[in-house]
Amino acid sequence: QVQLVESGGGLVQPGGSLRLSCATSGFRLDDYTIGWIRQVPGQMREGVACLDSGDGRTYYEDSVKGRFTIFTDKARNMVYLDMNGLKPEDTATYYCATKRAECTFLAARFPWKGQGTQVTVSS
Numbered sequence: 001q002v003q004l005v006e007s008g009g010g011l012v013q014p015g016g017s018l019r020l021s022c023a024t025s026g027f028r029l030d031d032y033t034i035g036w037i038r039q040v041p042g043q044m045r046e047g048v049a050c051l052d053s054g055d056g057r058t059y060y061e062d063s064v065k066g067r068f069t070i071f072t073d074k075a076r077n078m079v080y081l082d083m084n085g086l087k088p089e090d091t092a093t094y095y096c097a098t099k100r101a102e103c104t105f106l107a108a109r110f111p112w113k114g115q116g117t118q119v120t121v122s123s
Contacts, residue, residue, distance in 0.1 A: 002026040002112040004079075004096045009117030016086050020117060022079040022096030029053075029074045033099050036070060036081045037107045038092035039116075045095070047105035049081060059103045063089070086121045093118050 008020040020036070033053045039045040049070040050059045058070055069082040079096055094117055097110035104110075 002098065004098065004112060004114035006094065006096050006114045006117040009094060009119045011120045011122065012086055013123050014087060014121055016121070017082070017084045018086065018119060020081040020083065020094055020096075020119070022081075022114060024077045024079060024096075024098070027098065029072050029077065029079070031100075033101065033103055034070065034072065034079050035097045035099070035103065035105075035110055036068075037095045037097050037110065037113065038090075038119075039095070039107075040092045045107035047097075047107055047110075050103035050105065051079075052103045054102060057103075059105075061105055083119070086119075088121045091119060091121050 003025045005023045035050040037045050037047050048061045048064045051070050067085045072079050095113045097113040099110045
């Protein structure tokens, strides 16, 4: 059974940093593509970062490129999202998600997601 549990969200000032963590179980990180998805109330979920299981490449949505980094610790079955230079518009609930095959920013293409962790960027 695929399970994903996020942690690490919180309140941070603009320009600050956070590291989100995702504990995974029930599948091998080598075999599944991993993504981070976020959702603002009233808006659709959007993918912001993705690590492709096929070629190991990472992909970032334009608004977070250069500020966010997705990476894994396969020995610990963990997925991370380092977020730097945070902006108020990054405020959202962030979900760790996984799927087979290639990366996508379409949140609906990820059949497995965690319960989410709230990130609030405000002074």
